[in-house]
Every structure is written in structure tokens, then in C-alpha cells.
Amino acid sequence: ECSAEHLWDNVHATISKQVNKQLLVQSSDKPLCVDWQQGCGCTNRPHDKRHLCSGCLSASHSAQYCPRTQAN
Numbered sequence: 001e002c003s004a005e006h007l008w009d010n011v012h013a014t015i016s017k018q019v020n021k022q023l024l025v026q027s028s029d030k031p032l033c034v035d036w037q038q039g040c041g042c043t044n045r046p047h048d049k050r051h052l053c054s055g056c057l058s059a060s061h062s063a064q065y066c067p068r069t070q071a072n
Contacts, residue, residue, distance in 0.1 A: 037063040
């Protein structure tokens with residue numbers, strides 16, 4: 001469970017939350033694909049609507065490649 005209200009930069013509000021090992025959109029409790037967020041991605045096409053970035057809700061990339069992530 002994570003209760004952060006902002007991303008690492010304290011500029012962008014968080015838009016997803018983890019509840020009972022499930023990743024959800026905060027505003028709607030819509031489930032997001034956890035595998036999609038990782039570098040390896042997900043090939044499960046029947047649930048493509050869950051393939052949204054957990055950092056910004058973009059369908060063009062996963063959280064691994066989100067421009068809002070902290071640089072290493």
C-alpha cells in the first residue's frame with residue numbers, strides 16, 4: 001500500500017494506487033496491468049484497456065518509460 005500524493009518530484013500528483021497487490025487508477029479504481037508497467041511489457045491483448053502508464057495514464061508507454069520517472 002502506498003499513500004503518496006505526489007510523484008518523486010513533488011510536482012505531479014499520483015494517479016494510481018496499489019491495493020492488495022493490484023494497481024488501480026485512483027479516480028476510478030479501474031485496474032491497470034502490472035506486467036505492462038515493467039520493462040518486459042505484456043502481450044495479453046484481451047485486456048489492452050489496462051495497458052496505461054501508471055505514472056501519467058498514457059497508452060503510448062509503460063511506467064518504465066514514462067517521462068515523469070526519476071532519472072537514475
